[in-house]
Amino acid sequence: MLRMIKRGFSIGKLICYIVLIIWAVITIYPLIYTFLTSFKTQTSMYTNMFGLPETWHFENYAGLFADMGFGKSIFNSFFITITTVVCQLVISCMVSFVITQIRFKSSNKVLGLFVIGMLIPAQVLIIPISIMAKYMDGYNNLPFLICVYIATGMPYMIFVICGFMKNLPKELMEAGLIDGCNGLKTFTKIVVPLSRPAIATMGMLSFIGTWNEMIIALILLKKNELKTVSLALNMFAGDRFSNFPGMCAAVMIGVLPTMLIYFIFQENIIAGMTAGAVKG
Structure with a gap:
């Protein structure tokens, strides 16, 4: 025990x-259980609920595309x-650049309006969005849904990117102006490359949030051919019959893009978080 303490190991550690470890098991096991269940039949799921599949059935995955039209939902x-x-990042970066680098009299007030927008939950906007959709032909309209997502997600993105751009070295901007860079070149050649960690972090979070969003899509999209992955999962559960193995297969395909995005950009995400912490 003394040797363990000398090495810096303690009972607290x-x-x-x-x-x-217990928390990791609790967090990871549902994903493992879903993965194993996706290869079982409806009968074997109940007879062998927690064990490995006796026979690995790939029919659940094949049926998603052949029978359920799941490929259209993925698209x-x-x-x-x-x-x-893409639209959120482009608009948010431009707005953040104007607020932080092209100072004007009401720049702080404009940023404050976006901060107020962060305080409004998306659920509160359901009724106004429904009224707008009624008069603007927004039901079963993907461009309208995209505009709603862009508007509801921009306040937080602008707030974070503004916080990052405020701490960029002013000397680089001045050097760019001396070298003949106008506002557009300063934005594209200096500000955006230096803000890549924050942009990558916000892009990843926006991707995950938009991919998993269900409430607004459930209200606006009624046609099956327009449904997203989150909405398509409801097709596997009904009042009289539920295909749980097929639903588990759909869940595994649905979470795959977000997992890949996170693993690909995790270094940028960590860099963005740590840079923001140091600068903040």
Whole structure:
């Protein structure tokens, strides 16, 4: 025990590691259970609920595309999510640049309006969005849904990117002006490259949030051919019959893009968070 203490190991660390391991198991096991269930039949799911599949059935995955038209839902989700993320990043970066680098009299007030927008939950906007959709032909209209996502997600994105751009070295901006850079070149050649960590972090968070969003899409999208992955999961559950193995297969396909995005950009995300912490 003395040797363990000398090495910097203590009972407190041991308890901390045990708690973290238990938390990791609780967090990861539902994903493992869903993955294993996706390869079982409806019968074997009840007879062998927690064990490995006796026979690995890939029919659940094949049926998603052959019978349920799940491929169309995946395409809809990718189209909506990518369009939303790109538009949010472009607009948010431009607005943040104007607020932080091109100072004007009411710049802080404009930023304050976006901060107020962060305080409004999306659920509160359901009735106004429904009224707008009624008069603007927004039901079963993907561009209208994308505009709603862009508007509801921009306040937080602008707030974070503004906080990052405020701390960029002013000397670089001045050097760019001396070298003949106008506002557009300063934005594209200096500000955006230096803000990549924050932009990557916000892009990833926006991708995950838009991909998983369900409430607004449930209200605006009624046609099956327009449904996203989150809405398509409801097709596997009914009053008389529920295909839980098929639903688990759909869930695994649905979470795959967000997991890949996180693993690909995790270094940028960590860099953005730490840079913001140091600068803040």
